[in-house]
Amino acid sequence: xxxxxxxxxxxxxxxxxxxxxxxxxxxxxxxxxxxxxxxxxxxxxxxxxxxxxxxxxxxxxxxxxxxxxxxxxxxxxxxxxxxxxxxxxxxxxxxxxxxxxxxxxxxxxxxxxxxxxxxxxxxxxxxxxxxxxxxxxxxxxxxxxxxxxxxxxxxxxxxxxxxxxxxxxxxxxxxxxxxxxxxxxxxxxxxxxxxxxxxxxxxxxxxxxxxxxxxxxxxxxxxxxxxxxxxxxxxxxxxxxxxxxxxxxxxxxxxxxxxxxxxxxxxxxxxxxxxxxxxxxxxxxxxxxxxxxxxxxxxxxxxxxxxxxxxxxxxxxxxxxxxxxxxxxxxxxxxxxxxxxxxxxxxxxxxxxxxxxxxxxxxxxxxxx
Amino acid sequence: xxxxxxxxxxxxxxxxxxxxxxxxxxxxxxxxxxxxxxxxxxxxxxxxxxxxxxxxxxxxxxxxxxxxxxxxxxxxxxxxxxxxxxxxxxxxxxxxxxxxxxxxxxxxxxxxxxxxxxxxxxxxxxxxxxxxxxxxxxxxxxxxxxxxxxxxxxxxxxxxxxxxxxxxxxxxxxxxxxxxxxxxxxxxxxxxxxxxxxxxxxxxxxxxxxxxxxxxxxxxxxxxxxxxxxxxxxxxxxxxxxxxxxxxxxxxxxxxxxxxxxxxxxxxxxxxxxxxxxxxxxxxxxxxxxxxxxxxxxxxxxxxxxxxxxxxxxxxxxxxxxxxxxxxxxxxxxxxxxxxxxxxxxxxxxxxxxxxxxxxxxxxxxxxx
Numbered sequence: 001x002x003x004x005x006x007x008x009x010x011x012x013x014x015x016x017x018x019x020x021x022x023x024x025x026x027x028x029x030x031x032x033x034x035x036x037x038x039x040x041x042x043x044x045x046x047x048x049x050x051x052x053x054x055x056x057x058x059x060x061x062x063x064x065x066x067x068x069x070x071x072x073x074x075x076x077x078x079x080x081x082x083x084x085x086x087x088x089x090x091x092x093x094x095x096x097x098x099x100x101x102x103x104x105x106x107x108x109x110x111x112x113x114x115x116x117x118x119x120x121x122x123x124x125x126x127x128x129x130x131x132x133x134x135x136x137x138x139x140x141x142x143x144x145x146x147x148x149x150x151x152x153x154x155x156x157x158x159x160x161x162x163x164x165x166x167x168x169x170x171x172x173x174x175x176x177x178x179x180x181x182x183x184x185x186x187x188x189x190x191x192x193x194x195x196x197x198x199x200x201x202x203x204x205x206x207x208x209x210x211x212x213x214x215x216x217x218x219x220x221x222x223x224x225x226x227x228x229x230x231x232x233x234x235x236x237x238x239x240x241x242x243x244x245x246x247x248x249x250x251x252x253x254x255x256x257x258x259x260x261x262x263x264x265x266x267x268x269x270x271x272x273x274x275x276x277x278x279x280x281x282x283x284x285x286x287x288x289x290x291x292x293x294x295x296x297x298x299x300x301x302x303x304x305x306x307x308x309x310x311x312x313x314x315x316x317x318x319x320x321x322x323x324x325x326x327x328x329x330x331x332x333x334x335x336x337x338x339x340x341x342x343x344x345x346x347x348x349x350x351x352x353x354x355x356x357x358x359x360x361x362x363x364x365x366x367x368x369x
Numbered sequence: 370x371x372x373x374x375x376x377x378x379x380x381x382x383x384x385x386x387x388x389x390x391x392x393x394x395x396x397x398x399x400x401x402x403x404x405x406x407x408x409x410x411x412x413x414x415x416x417x418x419x420x421x422x423x424x425x426x427x428x429x430x431x432x433x434x435x436x437x438x439x440x441x442x443x444x445x446x447x448x449x450x451x452x453x454x455x456x457x458x459x460x461x462x463x464x465x466x467x468x469x470x471x472x473x474x475x476x477x478x479x480x481x482x483x484x485x486x487x488x489x490x491x492x493x494x495x496x497x498x499x500x501x502x503x504x505x506x507x508x509x510x511x512x513x514x515x516x517x518x519x520x521x522x523x524x525x526x527x528x529x530x531x532x533x534x535x536x537x538x539x540x541x542x543x544x545x546x547x548x549x550x551x552x553x554x555x556x557x558x559x560x561x562x563x564x565x566x567x568x569x570x571x572x573x574x575x576x577x578x579x580x581x582x583x584x585x586x587x588x589x590x591x592x593x594x595x596x597x598x599x600x601x602x603x604x605x606x607x608x609x610x611x612x613x614x615x616x617x618x619x620x621x622x623x624x625x626x627x628x629x630x631x632x633x634x635x636x637x638x639x640x641x642x643x644x645x646x647x648x649x650x651x652x653x654x655x656x657x658x659x660x661x662x663x664x665x666x667x668x669x670x671x672x673x674x675x676x677x678x679x680x681x682x683x684x685x686x687x688x689x690x691x692x693x694x695x696x697x698x699x700x701x702x703x704x705x706x707x708x709x710x711x712x713x714x715x716x717x718x719x720x721x722x723x724x725x726x727x728x729x730x731x732x733x734x735x736x737x738x
Contacts, residue, residue, distance in 0.1 A: 125608070158458060161494065
C-alpha cells in the first residue's frame with residue numbers, strides 16, 4: 001500500500017507548481033506525466049545517486065512511454081562549475097533534446113542547482129522537474145527556483161531564478177543519505193522555525209531525535225511544514241527583493257565559511273548552522289534575543305548534529321569573505337537576525353565591531369567568552 | 370542642437386522599457402541616469418567598438434557621478450562562447466559589482482547577447498542596458514530580450530530571455546560601421562516589411578539607397594519602424610510560444626548557413642537574407658507568393674547589398690544542420706513562410722522534397738533554375 005501523499009502547492013501565478021512528498025515516489029510516473037510537454041525527458045544525476053535510484057526511476061518513466069536520456073555528473077560541490085554544467089549541454093545537444101524536452105534533476109542540491117540552471121539556459125529555457133534525494137534539497141532547493149553554479153571568486157555567482165513544474169520528494173531516498181548530510185538538511189528545517197514558525201521550532205525540539213532516526217511520519221511532516229514555510233515566503237517575493245531575504249538566516253556568515261574553507265569542506269547546512277549561531281549571537285548582543293532563546297537555538301542545532309561554532313579563519317578573513325556576498329547592497333553587509341524565536345528581520349544597520357565580536361564569540365580560535 | 374529623439378516603448382508590463390533612437394545619444398547620460406538602481410555600471414564592449422566610443426560614453430557617465438567598470442571582449446561571433454563570457458564574470462566579481470550594479474552592453478549583437486546573458490545570470494540577474502552600435506543590434510537584438518552564447522554543436526544554444534531597462538540607439542555610431550555590416554542590418558529591416566508591414570516594405574523600396582548612404586532621417590525612421598514592428602510582436606509573445614516565431618523568417622535556413630560555414634564566415638544578416646530568399650522560394654512553390662513578389666523580395670535584398678543565394682553546402686548538409694535548430698518541435702522542422710508581402714505564417718506542414726527543392730534553387734552549386 002502506498003503511504004500517504006503530502007502535497008504543498010507553491011503559488012506563483014502561471015508558474016505555480018506542486019511539491020509531492022512521500023515514500024517511493026520515484027516509482028510514480030503517474031505523478032510526472034501530467035507535467036511533461038512531450039514524452040521525452042533528460043535525467044541529470046550524479047555518480048553517487050545514479051547507481052542507487054536512476055535505473056528504477058528511468059524504468060518507471062519508460063514503462064509509461066517516456067523517452068529517457070541520461071547525464072551522470074561527478075558528485076560534489078567542487079563540480080558545481082561551468083565544465084560540469086557543459087556536460088549537460090553536450091548531452092542535451094547530442095540527444096537532440098528540444099525546447100519541449102523536460103529536464104529532470106535527480107539528486108541533491110548540487111544536481112538541482114546545475115540541472116535547474118541548465119534547464120533555465122538551454123535554448124533559453126526548457127521545462128524542469130526536480131526529484132530531490134537529500135533532505136536539504138527536499139526542504140530548501142526544491143522551493144524557490146534558485147539555480148546556480150559557482151565561480152572561483154564566489155559561490156552561486158552565476159545562475160537564474162527558474163521554477164520547476166513539479167517537485168517529487170521521495171522520502172525513502174533519505175535512507176541512503178549519510179547522517180552528516182541528514183543533519184545538514186536539518187539546519188534549514190530548524191531555520192524555518194527560527195525565522196517565522198515558533199510552533200514548528202517547539203515541535204522540532206520534541207521530534208529532533210525521531211527525525212534523525214528517519215521516522216517516516218515525522219520526516220514527511222517536517223518536510224511538508226518546511227516547504228510550506230518556504231513556499232509562503234517565496235510566493236510573497238519570488239526574486240528576492242524583500243521578505244525572501246529572511247531565508248538567508250546564517251547565510252552571510254555561512255557563505256564566508258564555505259568560501260573560506262574551499263567549497264566542499266563543510267556542508268552547506270553545517271555552514272548555515274554555525275552562521276545561524278553567529279546571527280543569534282549578534283541578536284543577543286543587540287538585546288533582540290534573550291540569552292535563553294539563543295541557547296535554545298544552539299541546543300537544537302547541536303541535537304541535530306550540527307556545528308554552532310565556525311572554523312578558525314580569523315575574524316578579518318570572515319569580514320573580507322562576507323564583502324563578496326550577494327547580499328551586499330551598496331557596499332553594506334546585510335544580516336538576517338532573529339528577534340525572539342519565530343521572527344526575524346533583515347538589517348544593514350550593524351556596526352562592524354559588533355559583527356567582529358559575534359564572529360569571535362562563535363568561531364574556533366575566536367575570543368570565546 | 371541635438372537632433373530629434375525618437376522613442377519606441379516596448380510594452381511588457383512591469384518589464385516595459387524605452388528604446389531611444391537619435392544622433393549622439395552616447396553623450397546623453399541624462400537618458401541613462403533614471404534607469405540606474407545605483408550609480409554604478411559595468412560597461413561591456415569589444416576591442417573594435419571600445420576604442421571608438423568607450424571613452425566618450427564612460428566620460429559622460431562619470432561626469433554624471435556614475436562609477437564605471439569596463440570589460441573589453443575580443444570582437445566577433447567566434448568569441449560568443451563561455452570562456453569569453455567568463456571574462457565578464459571575472460571583472461564583475463573583481464570589481465565587487467553587486468546585484469544593484471547595471472551592466473551596459475556597448476557594441477553589436479554579439480556584445481549585446483553576451484552582456485545580456487551575463488546580466489541575466491550574474492547573481493541570478495542584475496539590471497541591464499543596451500547601447501547597440503550596429504544597425505542589426507539596433508533593429509533586432511535591442512528588442513525582445515533574447516540573449517545567448519554559442520555551443521560547438523549549435524548557435525545560441527545557451528542563454529536567457531532577459532529584458533533591458535533601456536536601449537540607447539545612437540545612429541551616429543553607424544558611420545564607423547563597415548558597409549557589409551550595414552547591409553546585414555538591413556536584412557532584418559527588410560524582414561519586418563516582408564512578414565507584417567507591406568507599407569514599410571514599399572517605403573524601403575523607395576529609401577534603400579538613402580539608408581545605405583546613412584541619410585540620418587531615413588535611418589532614424591527605419592530603425593524606429595523596425596523596433597516598433599518587433600516590439601509589437603514581442604509584446605504579444607514574450608517567450609516565443611506563438612507569433613514571435615514569425616520573426617524567424619529566414620532563420621531556419623540562415624542558422625544552417627552560419628553553422629555549416631562555421632560561425633563568423635557569413636554575417637548573421639547575410640545568412641538571414643539568403644534564408645529569406647529560400648523561404649520566399651518555398652512560398653512561391655506553394656503558390657503563397659507570386660513569382661513577382663518573390664522577385665521583389667530578392668531585388669530589395671540585393672539592392673541592400675545582400676546575398677540571395679546560400680553557400681554550396683550541399684542540400685543534405687542543409688537538412689542535417691536544420692535538424693539541430695531550436696525551432697525544431699517534436700522532430701519537425703518549422704518554417705516561417707511569407708504569404709504575399711506583409712504577411713507570413715509558421716508551418717511544419719512542409720514536405721522534405723519541397724524544402725530540398727527550395728534550397729537547391731537558392732544555393733550556390735544547387736540546381737539553379
